[in-house]
Amino acid sequence: MERxxxxxxxxxxxxxHPYASIASFVTATAQLDQIxxxxxxxxxxxxxxxxxxxxxxxxxxxxxx
Numbered sequence: 001m002e003r004x005x006x007x008x009x010x011x012x013x014x015x016x017h018p019y020a021s022i023a024s025f026v027t028a029t030a031q032l033d034q035i036x037x038x039x040x041x042x043x044x045x046x047x048x049x050x051x052x053x054x055x056x057x058x059x060x061x062x063x064x065x
Contacts, residue, residue, distance in 0.1 A: 011025035012018045036042055 008022055008025070012021045014021050
């Protein structure tokens with residue numbers, strides 16, 4: 001949970017409209033996850049080579065194992 005909150009905090013770019021920044025980040029992340037799943041592009045769109053062994057989704061907590 002702390003990791004997720006830290007990710008959200010880093011996504012805030014505007015002090016005046018923080019919720020808009022968070023909403024934009026969450027939407028972009030969800031869209032990228034859906035593109036990965038729909039087109040089977042886990043390896044091509046994964047940005048962190050150290051964690052390549054995981055499922056490749058940005059939010060592994062949202063997936064059902």
